[in-house]
Amino acid sequence: MAFSIYDASIPMMVRMLHNLSSILDKAAAHAAEKGIDPATMIEARLAPDMFNLARQVQSAADAAKATAARLSGETPPSHPDTETNFDELKGRIAKVIAYVEGFTPEQINASEGRSVTIPTRGEPHVFKTGGDYLTQFAIPNFFFHVTTAYGLLRQQGVEIGKMTYLAGI
Amino acid sequence: MAFSIYDASIPMMVRMLHNLSSILDKAAAHAAEKGIDPATMIEARLAPDMFNLARQVQSAADAAKATAARLSGETPPSHPDTETNFDELKGRIAKVIAYVEGFTPEQINASEGRSVTIPTRGEPHVFKTGGDYLTQFAIPNFFFHVTTAYGLLRQQGVEIGKMTYLAGI
16 A cells, blocks of 8 residues: 555554653653642643643644544544543543544545645635645644643653653653 | 655655744844843753753754655765754754755655664664654654754743744744
8 A cells, every 4th residue: 555644644643642641641650659739730831821731732632633634524523621630631632542543544545636724813724735734734733732742741850751752651 | 646755754844944944043033132142042951851952953853864864765964963053053954954855756755665774772673664664753753853942942932933833934
């Protein structure tokens, strides 16, 4: 099978979502071990006007969900941002993994021949093909939130490393 | 043309390297405006045992360079980590953009049918195909360093936003 839009999106995002879940496990264990209120980590931010950890995780999950939905032309389920602890955030990730794993390569790869439109603060932005949407927006946006979640937990002292990010280890 | 390994690697990384260069421009302007020694930003880290900004930028450049080299089977040029200011870091990025833009889609896509091996601290890791290497390692690793560079400069007060990261704006 030739490499496809599906290969560059769903399996990669599923893998990274599992890794993000492992990062949250390590954060929860760190909080328990050090007697830290988990809320302090869930509220942590890299800068005062950036999203906190909860919103970074929710945004990573939403980014994967939107990628599958937009590439397939489906309407994604709504997931309100109500999570307030590590278990709930992991649940949010698990819901999205189940959702995106429900798509077939054929559904996703149909985007190769059509445009994808995303809302912006101004005019909606039109990508000419699913591949343009994936590489110019969806992948960079997804990794932004996964890496920022990693970075802010790393800054909070959680013992995670590059291999946690890359492979959940 | 069908979506390919090339589409999911070289143009996306080139675009993000240009955006990273724009981020450095904004950091340099911020330092000049606020009378901040640029060295304090170049040495900044999210955590004491993480790479500083210079190493994050060098690592992002190296990640793109290695991606093109490994997917094509070429040996990449060596770029020693000697950069100590924003202009030099931008020069490092520019060298890598020129290098990776020198590859044709055919050279990169030949990796679809062969394995890619990367060194690790233990045994070398073998990815069965170029696509596996790209999605399980190269893309996540590249975005890790770009996003971390963004995050630490954002934390240093540089006026950058998601659109700087996504589009250099």
